[in-house]
Amino acid sequence: MDRIRIRGGRPLSGEIKVGGAKNAALPLMAAGMLTDDRLILSNVPRLADIATMTLLLEQHGLAVEPLTEDGRMLSIGGGIANTEAPYDIVRKMRASILVLGPLLARAGEARVSLPGGCSIGTRPVDLHLKGLEQMGARFDLDGGYVDGKVDGRLHGARIVFPFVSVGATENLLMAAALAEGETVLANAAREPEIGDLASCLVAMGARIDGIGTDKLVIQGVDQLHAAEHDIIPDRIETGSYACAAAISGGSVFLRNARLEHLGATVRILREAGVEIAQEDGGLMVTRLNGLHGADVMTEPYPGFPTDMQAQFMALMSVAEGASMVTETIFENRFMHVPELNRMGARINVHGASAIVRGVPCLQGAPVMATDLRASLSLILAGLAARGETVVNRVYHLDRGYEAVEQKLAACGADIERIS
Ligand code: EPZ
Secondary structure: OOEEEEEOOOOOEEEEEOOEOHHHHHHHHHHHHHOOOOEEEEOOOOOHHHHHHHHHHHHOOOEEEEOOOOOOEEEEEOOOOOOEEOHHHHOOOHHHHHHHHHHHHHHOEEEEEOOOOEOOEOOOOHHHHHHHHHOOEEEEEEOOEEEEEEOOOOEOOEEEOOOOOHHHHHHHHHHHHOOEOEEEEEOOOOOHHHHHHHHHHHHOOOEEEOOOOOEEEEEOOOOOOOEEEEOOEOHHHHHHHHHHHHHHOOEEEEEOOOHHHOOHHHHHHHHOOOEEEEEOOEEEEEOOOOOEOOOEEEOOOOOEOHHHHHHHHHHHOOOEOEEEEEOOOOOOOOOHHHHHHHOOOEEEEEOOEEEEEOOOOOEOOEEEOOOHHHHHHHHHHHHHOEOEEEEEOOHHHHOOOOOHHHHHHOOOOEEEEEO
């Protein structure tokens, strides 16, 4: 099992290229099931989750071919030959549930393993199922699988989400694109990845109004056709490396990063003393003076993203003063806290909130990654810590971050992967 070793205390300086957004690429690959024609995706990140989604689509009968040596351009074509998404793939990646809408829309049936929980929460899919039921699907639960059926074709419906769900919005948007009639998705998620999916569906022939708002209105069409789509840059990778520049007291240019995708992250980082400026082709992130504690509450976009919470907590652990970090999206997303505290951070969790009291310096230590974003927060802490930090179980990291050690080493970090 790979580990990553960091010797801290070196301010980062240089350029990091931000890759394609993982959480846009995954639903976009599922959208490839909505037509037998070829969907060509570019700026595809090279991540374990992309490989898992490729496996999933292939076992459904689609052809997923890299069009470039580096695999950053994928062609997704062919029809659905098998409507079952097996447990051994789904358990590795919860986003597998995103094949449910396309399967019902195209094949009228689906047998998808329930994703089960993960370390950050139970991760139910009730909003996905309820919305699809309103569109005419019927579901039975059978041995940990959801068996879905549609008599004839899905039909449009007015769906009001009781709270924002990124995945449910994506699943229902894809199903509505091919449903009979009009679908309204009210209180829809507004994350940039939703807009990216919607614009790709429009390029494939879908009719969608309200893109970028919390109310999507879709007129179903009979079929979708070939398209090419360039995936937006990853805003969470952007925010993560902005925190790396900040925690190390350095200055890094994040190529391809887009300020408008960062939502509240920009305001909060600036409040904490980080300078962020949009320049030609990317963002310049600098931290010259001290860091100050800043309070944050995770919210759906454009609020502060839950996927940035662990990284921000690492940054606040060495800030001047105290910070209150409140996690409102997932029920168990503080597993990085005991690991950060082993490095000398002073963090106390009270239910959904954590109080972070900044300390002058962290101490390197062997730590354990527990989930994707917690892994990155431990690397951030290692960059700032005195001495050596070894992060274990970095397979979590490889699911969502491409070539982290190379990108950081290129900016002067003393970091290496130990197999
Ligand atoms: C997406 O997960 C992202 N994953 C997550 O990123 C991200 O943290 C999350 O959105 C919130 O922004 C992908 O896009 C692949 P939700 P998703 O449905 O769609 C509850 C990462 O690190 N809920 O918006 O699963 C749910 O339990 C990952 O890249 C229901 O109760 O998130 C959670 O508490 C982690 N019923 C809240 O809603 C449902 O049917 C938000 O979940 C669906 C969700």
